Amino acid sequence: MFNFIARRVLATVPVLLIVAVLVFLLLRLTPGDPAAILAGDAANTEQIARIRESLGLDRPILAQFGIWAGQLLQGNLGESFYYKTQVTTLIGQRLEPTLSLAALTICLAVLVAVPLGILAAWRHGGWLDRALMGFSVLGFSVPVFVLAYILIWLVSLKLGWLPVQGYQRIADGAGLWLYHLVLPSVTLSVLYIALIARVTRASVMEALGEDYIRTARAKGLPELRVLVRHALSNAAVPIVTVIGIGIALLIGGVVVTESVYAIPGLGRLTVDAVLARDFPTVQGLILFFSFIYVMVNLLVDLSYVFLDPRIRY
Amino acid sequence: MRIGAAVIAAMVLVAIAAPWLGTVDPSLFDAGSRDLLPGKTGDITTLEGETLQHTFIMGSDSFGRDIYSRVIYGTRVSLIVGIATALLALAIGIVCGLSAGYLRWLDGILMRFMDGIMAIPAILIAIALVALWRGSIVTVVIAIAIPEIPRVTRLVRSLVLTIREEPYVEAAIALGTPTWKIMFGHILPNCVAPLIVQGTFTCAFAILVEAVLSFLGVGLPPDIPTWGNIMAEGRAQFVSFPHNVFFPGIFLAVTVLAINILGDGLRDTLDPKMAKRV
Numbered sequence: 001m002f003n004f005i006a007r008r009v010l011a012t013v014p015v016l017l018i019v020a021v022l023v024f025l026l027l028r029l030t031p032g033d034p035a036a037i038l039a040g041d042a043a044n045t046e047q048i049a050r051i052r053e054s055l056g057l058d059r060p061i062l063a064q065f066g067i068w069a070g071q072l073l074q075g076n077l078g079e080s081f082y083y084k085t086q087v088t089t090l091i092g093q094r095l096e097p098t099l100s101l102a103a104l105t106i107c108l109a110v111l112v113a114v115p116l117g118i119l120a121a122w123r124h125g126g127w128l129d130r131a132l133m134g135f136s137v138l139g140f141s142v143p144v145f146v147l148a149y150i151l152i153w154l155v156s157l158k159l160g161w162l163p164v165q166g167y168q169r170i171a172d173g174a175g176l177w178l179y180h181l182v183l184p185s186v187t188l189s190v191l192y193i194a195l196i197a198r199v200t201r202a203s204v205m206e207a208l209g210e211d212y213i214r215t216a217r218a219k220g221l222p223e224l225r226v227l228v229r230h231a232l233s234n235a236a237v238p239i240v241t242v243i244g245i246g247i248a249l250l251i252g253g254v255v256v257t258e259s260v261y262a263i264p265g266l267g268r269l270t271v272d273a274v275l276a277r278d279f280p281t282v283q284g285l286i287l288f289f290s291f292i293y294v295m296v297n298l299l300v301d302l303s304y305v306f307l308d309p310r311i312r313y
Numbered sequence: 314m315r316i317g318a319a320v321i322a323a324m325v326l327v328a329i330a331a332p333w334l335g336t337v338d339p340s341l342f343d344a345g346s347r348d349l350l351p352g353k354t355g356d357i358t359t360l361e362g363e364t365l366q367h368t369f370i371m372g373s374d375s376f377g378r379d380i381y382s383r384v385i386y387g388t389r390v391s392l393i394v395g396i397a398t399a400l401l402a403l404a405i406g407i408v409c410g411l412s413a414g415y416l417r418w419l420d421g422i423l424m425r426f427m428d429g430i431m432a433i434p435a436i437l438i439a440i441a442l443v444a445l446w447r448g449s450i451v452t453v454v455i456a457i458a459i460p461e462i463p464r465v466t467r468l469v470r471s472l473v474l475t476i477r478e479e480p481y482v483e484a485a486i487a488l489g490t491p492t493w494k495i496m497f498g499h500i501l502p503n504c505v506a507p508l509i510v511q512g513t514f515t516c517a518f519a520i521l522v523e524a525v526l527s528f529l530g531v532g533l534p535p536d537i538p539t540w541g542n543i544m545a546e547g548r549a550q551f552v553s554f555p556h557n558v559f560f561p562g563i564f565l566a567v568t569v570l571a572i573n574i575l576g577d578g579l580r581d582t583l584d585p586k587m588a589k590r591v
Contacts, residue, residue: 018429026441037445137577141570143521145528145544146562153555164552252436256525270437274444274531282441290433 005302012298019290020072023283024065038279039081047081077284082276087284091266097167098254098265100177104185105250106243109192114239116193117200118227124205132197139194144253148187148260155183165262184261188253192246199242203235210234236307244300251289314578320571328388383538384561390539391520391568394454398519399512401458406465407508411496413466414473424470427463435460439522440531448533453526457519468511472504506583513576517569524565540565 027034035052036043051057055064071078077087120129156164162183168176207213208231216226251267258267266285273281413423430438435457442456476482477500485495526532527541535542540561547557 014425015428015432018425019432022429022433026445137573138570141517141573142566143524143562143569145525146558146566149544149551149555149558149562152551153559157552248434251434252525255436255440256529259529270440271529271531274440274529277444279445282444286433286437286441289437293434294432 001305004305008298008301012294015294016291019287019294020069021065023286023290024068027279027283028061028064037277038078043081072287077287078280080273080278080281082273082278082281087281090269090281091284091288094264094266094269096169096265097263098258098267100170100181101184101188101257101263101265102250102254104181105188105192105253108185109189109196110243112189113193113196114200114232117197117239118204118232120197120201121204121208121231122227129201132201136194136198139190142190144187144191144256145260147190148184148257151183151187152260165260167261167263167265184257184263187260188250188257191249191253195242195246195249196239200235200239203238204231207231207235233307237304240300240303240307244297247293247296251293314575314582317571317574317576317578320567321575324388324392324568324571327385328392380543380557380560383543384540384564386538387540387543387561388564388568390450390533390537391523391565394450394457394523395516395520395572397450397454398458398461398523399516401454402461402465402515403508403512405458406462407469407501407504409462409466410469411473411501414470415477415492415496415500420470423466427466430460431463433460435518436522436525439526440529443526443531448526448531450533450537453523453532454519457522457526461515461518465508465511465515468507469504472507473500476500476503510576510580510583513572513579517572517576520565520572521569 027037033048033052035048035055035057038055039048039051055067057064059067075088077091079085080087080090083090116128116132120126120132123129152164155161163180166180168180170177204227212234213226213230216230217223221230254265255267255270257263258265259271262268266288270282270285272278273285409423409427413420413427438460439453439456442459443452446452446456482495482499485499490499523532523539524541524544527539528545530545532541533539535546543561544558547554547561551558
């Protein structure tokens, strides 16, 4: 058990290393002077020279990577020349809205998608099943920002139930915070619900065909207990896996959703940084998001041991 | 599946026939015809300076450009980006996947590299690359294709690993067939069905990502009429003129939906094993 966890944790090291190499190469393989690109359009020659020195751009590329990776390991993502602060500070300031949005979206998606998926598998071929499958193809196809505008138009403009955009810090009151986050999280959760419901349905359907389900029914267990205790718990591994993989889609969705609803989080920061050609920030954000994605999937892998005692490494 | 194919065929026809569908040049504008509601008639000035009467079926934007013409011409951009991205990702993915699956010494390095790309959320790679290279159709296609390559590579590699054990591959090796000929002549043709399915999904995804990039203002330059650009321009006035956002949005959603339905149908027909899995 300890061995497995240690091995799995170590396995993330090469992936993270390659991510770092790719993000590093992103800038070096682009034609032009990396120092000038990093400094942005408003920099003077002196600033560019300083960056060139701090990055060691006159040294061979391996040494450059060494310097850069060394700073990275110390938690130094460089300085944003546009915002005039450390990128790490910048990320820290914008973390709360993004975390709130992501957490709310995941909770909402799981609470809606898993029961729907179970019901669809239970009444396989029925109207709910067909409706859910239709909805999931639709969910994959309607872009997040189109859906966002449909919801804003309907819920905020026509019905006037929720605010059009904006964000309130949780410190200013949880009610107001939730009030502003409902619409963005509903928007973002649709794609996620489509993904999770589809896999839940397939996975539960497979479990329902097993012999132990027939046994459980034969000994007279209530249907709900059969579905949850016997079918769902045996179908959990693919569901948790797809929740982990879906984080990549969620991050993409966060960028769009925050932009539409004017939420001052990391997604909005990404777009602003790209538009301002603020590359230290863009680099830092890509590294940060990828790190989160790899870590979530590490947790997902580790959870297999608890979800399915049959899995032994 | 037939519905999906029919809608895509219609979209392709619309893209080819764009100039003859009652459209005007999508870049034409007229200060007198700003923010018209759908169905209203107004003036439009041609490049020669002539003023024509024109019915704005989908209304006009805040520059007085015809949304209908822009949306119809936008179909061209979306389809080109979708198809070109799918072909590029397939081509590179096939080469990488065949190499990783057949040339065992390459497998470890290549697949770790692909794992690294897959660990970065696709939209972030695309945004960063377009920002570095500046937007044009070619850079957008490459930027969207790069995060899709690992998916194709993994698919091809997993297929190769089973196919390489087939007797006909063994026979080819015994006959002294050159390695590249085994890879491309004997193994690749047996991977075609799942690759077509993967290609349709990549195409749908590429159209979505291009729209997202343009919508965020980091994709194609604003003078090219794309669905994402039209929506980005319509954003500021969404409260009073929602049609600027809704018409391109509907086209985008219907196109992607059609491609996804076609992909699902193709998967069920060509590859029943895959259909069972999800």
